[in-house]
Amino acid sequence: LKDMRTVSWDPEAPALILIDQRLLPVEFTLIRIETVDAVVAAIRDMVVRGAPAIGVTAAYGLALAGLRSGASSRQAFLAEMEQAAELLRSARPTASNLSWAIDGTLSVLKANQAQAVDELQATLLEEAERLAEADIATNRRMARFGADLLENGDTVIHHCNTGSLATVEYGTALGVVRWAHEQGKRIHVLVDETRPRLQGARLTAWELEQLGVSYELIVDGAAGSFMQKGSVDAVLVGADRVAANGDVANKIGTYMLALAAHDQHVPFYCVLPTSTIDLSLQSGDEIQIEEREPGEVLSLRHNERALAPATARARNPAFDITPARLVTAFVTEVGVLRPPFRDSLSQALEKASP
Amino acid sequence: LKDMRTVSWDPEAPALILIDQRLLPVEFTLIRIETVDAVVAAIRDMVVRGAPAIGVTAAYGLALAGLRSGASSRQAFLAEMEQAAELLRSARPTASNLSWAIDGTLSVLKANQAQAVDELQATLLEEAERLAEADIATNRRMARFGADLLENGDTVIHHCNTGSLATVEYGTALGVVRWAHEQGKRIHVLVDETRPRLQGARLTAWELEQLGVSYELIVDGAAGSFMQKGSVDAVLVGADRVAANGDVANKIGTYMLALAAHDQHVPFYCVLPTSTIDLSLQSGDEIQIEEREPGEVLSLRHNERALAPATARARNPAFDITPARLVTAFVTEVGVLRPPFRDSLSQALEKASP
Numbered sequence: 100l101k102d103m104r105t106v107s108w109d110p111e112a113p114a115l116i117l118i119d120q121r122l123l124p125v126e127f128t129l130i131r132i133e134t135v136d137a138v139v140a141a142i143r144d145m146v147v148r149g150a151p152a153i154g155v156t157a158a159y160g161l162a163l164a165g166l167r168s169g170a171s172s173r174q175a176f177l178a179e180m181e182q183a184a185e186l187l188r189s190a191r192p193t194a195s196n197l198s199w200a201i202d203g204t205l206s207v208l209k210a211n212q213a214q215a216v217d218e219l220q221a222t223l224l225e226e227a228e229r230l231a232e233a234d235i236a237t238n239r240r241m242a243r244f245g246a247d248l249l250e251n252g253d254t255v256i257h258h259c260n261t262g263s264l265a266t267v268e269y270g271t272a273l274g275v276v277r278w279a280h281e282q283g284k285r286i287h288v289l290v291d292e293t294r295p296r297l298q299g300a301r302l303t304a305w306e307l308e309q310l311g312v313s314y315e316l317i318v319d320g321a322a323g324s325f326m327q328k329g330s331v332d333a334v335l336v337g338a339d340r341v342a343a344n345g346d347v348a349n350k351i352g353t354y355m356l357a358l359a360a361h362d363q364h365v366p367f368y369c370v371l372p373t374s375t376i377d378l379s380l381q382s383g384d385e386i387q388i389e390e391r392e393p394g395e396v397l398s399l400r401h402n403e404r405a406l407a408p409a410t411a412r413a414r415n416p417a418f419d420i421t422p423a424r425l426v427t428a429f430v431t432e433v434g435v436l437r438p439p440f441r442d443s444l445s446q447a448l449e450k451a452s453p
Numbered sequence: 454l455k456d457m458r459t460v461s462w463d464p465e466a467p468a469l470i471l472i473d474q475r476l477l478p479v480e481f482t483l484i485r486i487e488t489v490d491a492v493v494a495a496i497r498d499m500v501v502r503g504a505p506a507i508g509v510t511a512a513y514g515l516a517l518a519g520l521r522s523g524a525s526s527r528q529a530f531l532a533e534m535e536q537a538a539e540l541l542r543s544a545r546p547t548a549s550n551l552s553w554a555i556d557g558t559l560s561v562l563k564a565n566q567a568q569a570v571d572e573l574q575a576t577l578l579e580e581a582e583r584l585a586e587a588d589i590a591t592n593r594r595m596a597r598f599g600a601d602l603l604e605n606g607d608t609v610i611h612h613c614n615t616g617s618l619a620t621v622e623y624g625t626a627l628g629v630v631r632w633a634h635e636q637g638k639r640i641h642v643l644v645d646e647t648r649p650r651l652q653g654a655r656l657t658a659w660e661l662e663q664l665g666v667s668y669e670l671i672v673d674g675a676a677g678s679f680m681q682k683g684s685v686d687a688v689l690v691g692a693d694r695v696a697a698n699g700d701v702a703n704k705i706g707t708y709m710l711a712l713a714a715h716d717q718h719v720p721f722y723c724v725l726p727t728s729t730i731d732l733s734l735q736s737g738d739e740i741q742i743e744e745r746e747p748g749e750v751l752s753l754r755h756n757e758r759a760l761a762p763a764t765a766r767a768r769n770p771a772f773d774i775t776p777a778r779l780v781t782a783f784v785t786e787v788g789v790l791r792p793p794f795r796d797s798l799s800q801a802l803e804k805a806s807p
Binding site for chain 2: 327352
């Protein structure tokens, strides 16, 4: 399972194959997806989640839309792809990588618009495959830069899931832990369970078990108390979108975690591909925050088990904004970025552009 | 149910009657307790929880130990009571009110050691009844002082459960909300679910439903994001122990909540009877923090439903320390205490002593 890709392609069908992350760790199930509507549903329902993983999934979604298209003219085909792109873009609003992958794929289409429909179909699939491979390579580069920030014997706090399951393979923040572990450094991870969907308890714990990395699960509210006791050397998180000034949208709870790290002088590292950086937004105030259905808070897994009175109401913002002032550094595939972030982020994007 | 006491006494049996808080809100069940060992178990297993409630429960526990005693001499009786007191004291280490109630009851015994065994038995029960009545009166006084800090239309964040269920009746921090509501102020409560035991989702939501107070449930990690949006006017929490310098031990997650309130300039109020103040401790560093069994994090209710891989490990500190610098004011039965807390806390204790 360790080397199974979160997002993969079956050229025979053709179909996109996803690990169904809603059922882990109880069941390991693969889902075959053959239409763009099903891709949109899988992203929205969080069959697949994690900013890099949903970016690549969307690119495969466009490839599927292309292969399923009955359009006879280039023009009709391109119009259909624009429609599919809009559908995919609306699946989840916060992660930058989703629109980044869609925009990138559309510009590749545009650059090749002289091609025949069957060539355009092949181009879309090639682009998705390229993004998938690039994601893995990017993760491994980030992991190497990030692992240099960790010492043998370090304890780190990790929020949500940023491992193989949040990417095509390897991971962002958890990729850093993985590489440090593979280097022979002894790393202990305090895993935030990450309510409401428990990505930490369900997914990160599951990945760390398989990697053989030492960990203990904690409730999100306990992270500060472990830092107070002086037993934490770093906090590692991913990101869903980073604004030009360094403000970070990430899984709900990240802001409070960053506050505790800042208060206790524990370095707070965000690990992300440069595709997560969105220079079109001046600050976190401009980042759209998805609010998900209250049922995720009120019950475990689709109302199977109520956690609150039957008539209870809930609010469920999926992300929060961590101000740049609380971030020690960004770890990207082009290196570790330090403040002032307005400069280092834009330089990183220049360096990363092909 | 609204006027049911969390801790009450059946003089016929004799027995202590507790609402079983482990089953709420699914089941409302009363437990009859007839021995001191059963009282210890009920406190340890959190049939009853909340610092004021476990203080009064322990006093009734001593009364039960007295009534069940077969001692024929005063001396043997007093020795048995000392033993029972040690048992009760060890049930949970962090809440100040537990040892406060036990110490208070033991000194009443000592002051009356000339009494015959049957008189001592009556004295113990009278003392427990007096503490129960005093708790209710104390809560109502705190509620009045605290409600003056809230305006019509305010939204407050509340952590854990500090209502009727955490006391004999009425509540501490939630008592403030209740009184403001009874005064006709429109108050909206964002209820932290409070992992791992979900006292917010299960108990506070249940109490607010019955009181008709407007509320929405949120995950603990979301509190900061609501404060960031400017939609929160105050944070209200209780306390399990307050050191001489104003450091507060309270339910895990309180420290991170206080950091967010401080960062967003939202007033952070701790509401507690003066029995929670422990001047013998110079700072929070000296407060003993209970670590509970990992099963509370790894599964919901006694392993019925696993939240993490079967082989996962967890850490489960039940409380954390909020430094005094993050506290705006303490609301007690003798008034609202402002910094410098070393002075205002000791003055409050003098004012409160009978």
